Amino acid sequence: MKLLARPWPLFMFAVGVSLYRYLAWGWLDGISLFHDQAQYWSWSQTLDWGYYSRPPMIAWLIHLAERICGSDAEWVLRTIPLVAAPLATLLVYSLGRRLYDADTGRDAALLLLLMPALSASAGLVTPDAPLLLFWAAALACLWSAVNGNAWHHWLLLGLFCGLGLLSRYSMVFFAFGTLAFALGHPSESRLLANPRLWAAGGVAALVFLPNLLWNLDHEMVTFRHYDEFTRLGESFWHPRAFLEFFAAQFAVFGPIGFGLLLVALAQLPMWRRAPREARFLLAFCGAPLLLICGLALLSQAPANWGGPLYVAAAVLVAAVFRDRRSWINRALVLNAALGVVLYHYPAVLRAAGIPLQTRYDAYQRLRGWDEIGYQAQRLMQEYGDLRLLSDERQLTATLLYYARPLQEPRVWAPPDQPAQSHYELAMPLQAGDPGPFLWVTEPPAATDMLLRFSRFERLPDLVAEPYPGLRRHYEAWRVEGFKGYEVQD
Template sequence: MRLEASRGLWLLVLGLTVLRLWAAATIPLTEDEAYYRLWSEHLHLGYYDHPPMIAWWIRLGTTLAGDTPLGVRLLPILGAAITTLLTADLARRLGASARTALVAALAYNAMLTIGAGGILATPDAPAILFWAATLSVLGRIGAGGSPRFWLLAGLMAGLACISKYSALFLAPGIFLWLVSSPEGRRRLLTPWPWTAVAVAGAVFATNLAWNATNHWLTFEKQFGRVEPSQFRPEYLGELLSTQFALLNPFIAVLAGAGIWAAIRRRGQAGGMDLSLPLLAALPFGLYLALHALHDRVQAHWPATIFAAFALAAAAAVEARPRGWRPRTLATGLVFGTVAMAGALAWAGLQGPPLNQRTDPLLPIRGWPEFAGQVEAARVKAGAQWVGVAHYGALSQLAATGRIQAPLVHLIERERWPDAAPAPVERPGLVLDKSRRLSLADLQACFRTVTPAGELVRGLPTSRVDRYPLFRVEGPVPDLLARGCPDELGKNRRR
């Protein structure tokens, strides 16, 4: 890579990393991040919702930088920086110029999910990194590298799979890439690709073994979504429109042009060869489209294949460096940069609500102060423990460190195999959002339920979350083992 492009790439990575580190240190944790932080206190080979990698990352980050939002997010931010470098490296391996590799790195970070979401400590963070690392290694093989790189590719793919199960789609995608060319088919006749499968399988077997000894918790949770229960094609339209926006509309248009051009000139020499990133992404993309025919696809799910779209956008500009494409790229980069910096600054500085009805920052606002009020209410009520109906609220309260009594999740007790025993036979204080919790719900779970007031979290100038408080006594048998009856559990996702 030429010095100019190399310097530009490193300056890009350094600048973005500094911005993300500042944002990570100033923006409070989201509910899911606080939840994964609790995982990191007890390391395992698997958890209720996901494979274990994000817990390991958070544990390392908090060891290095303290039990703070920055510590929780440290490894995901470094992972985002490495992924940017890997995206540029893959572009070069696929035949792009140094300039185009830099464009791919810029386009990748101009995507709204990546630009602003690159600080978040979720399972997507390690999955994105190891997916990109797998493709980068395969790009080296495709460019004539040693076949021993297949061992490293298998290791990276295995690490991706114990980050998030969506990485399992890498295997059929890579197989499509291999069978799509004579050279790839020849490689399938050697032991190297199959050795990579064995290495990846050995890594994934660690999580498989954990599930086998824990009632297949994660498999039941995640793969239970696959079975269609209804036909709702409107979700497909929602997926396409949402991802068009989150890709950055300008980058999405360029990516579409690059993909179409790659399809039209398939097999022809010249330009960046997009077959590896696009075919590797194809099975997962098709699954998401099928899933969207019966259920909603969450906005962050496709993030692992965003690098493929960045490469396609860069290829589109490289193929026609004059006309509307470079202008669209410039507009997209400005739009993505402004959106990313604005979103991170607004969240980091805890900016005001948009209006009286909408406050996008409400989920992360005021948890330390709120936890202090909960603790005061607990002491006043003479309660020996605090119960909640939603895992996110419990995790946020725990992250503040201000509750001086055991916290108890009243449902889905399988989420908390390492929870310390709580004296639930003694009086407790139960709270959650008003739409999740009612007197009637708790009466199915406790013999005595007494209203104990209400707390409010949020800014008085906009929408707030209201939390009714209840003093409870006399739990149902085996509360800590089985949780509350179904009526309370039905409200957990609301």
């Protein structure tokens, strides 16, 4: 462990862990891209400053990875978390070493690297990977800035905050943490009067501005999506959502790790009497945790919203328990074991002759989509070079990736209804488009939609059954002569 208290051995260890996870994902049988990941890939084919439900960073990174690797295969997309995790680990180590010492930095870095959320998402292409990286970079820059007040630290802080906002809007919680730190002690209140802090905010705003302008040009569609997702205002009391979010944090940071965090928060003295380092970390883990728990109580909050706060939480736990390292060791061993079990239990079950079942298949959402896409591709070729038509976002995203190559795909997008996906903005079916199309839909097909075409014919269904008990089934229709969305007399 002493060797890992040095930056380069620790970084190489993090690279090794990430490579193991990357290869383990490749060894899993029957795993395909989930619809959200396929959606991000489809966005990357047409670069823009924004998309329907997310800022653009994940699409940009996929595009960059494809250009570097010269391929758009699944293994290329999964290089994004492979690269991001070791860099975030090194940043957490640097932060812990500067706040306390090298041993604390090492323990904090390992707590972050081995936390179950990173193991579970290591093969998933999501905005959480760049968000965690930019959050860690911004936190390290802020600590340097408040201690040295050097211009380059403030400007880098603004840059990383802006890039974080382009990754996921939950980066806004960083501003809440900064405010909590400034107001948490009289000696820190001068931070709000520092013009360099506001300059950093200006840089972040400039970096984020193109996405804001894109949203203004598209009727604030991304922000409306978040508003509909949270359902804020629908009700003012959701104790079950709060309990679900809170309980999920034991799975995000680890059962022992999150327990240690709660103990650390309880053991610290009152906010104003805590050491400056502890107050800094409290501001960026305790304060955001309270805020997100409040949002969960008022509406809902997914478990991954808490992910970035564990950058500071890892350092805090490592610092509070540095004289009781046995607890940190227990947390690390348990988290590592959970990761190994997550990757290899399907192979162990198969070797033992135990059939996989949906009730204990953690990967069931990732199975069967590639086969559905390949079947759709064959139908489009066999029945006269059909163009793809879909009426559901998740299915559309999957088919755009697995049914390639596609010629001018279209989605069902009635003009009198608000857009429900980026595809309805980018590739809507319009009156007068003759087709012919391969319409793929969940059974039973909507009769009123079929009647809006002059000709339609039932084709063989698309069916994938990765194993008994898990079955994906869609109807396929050959349709042409679209007459418009208005009901025909």
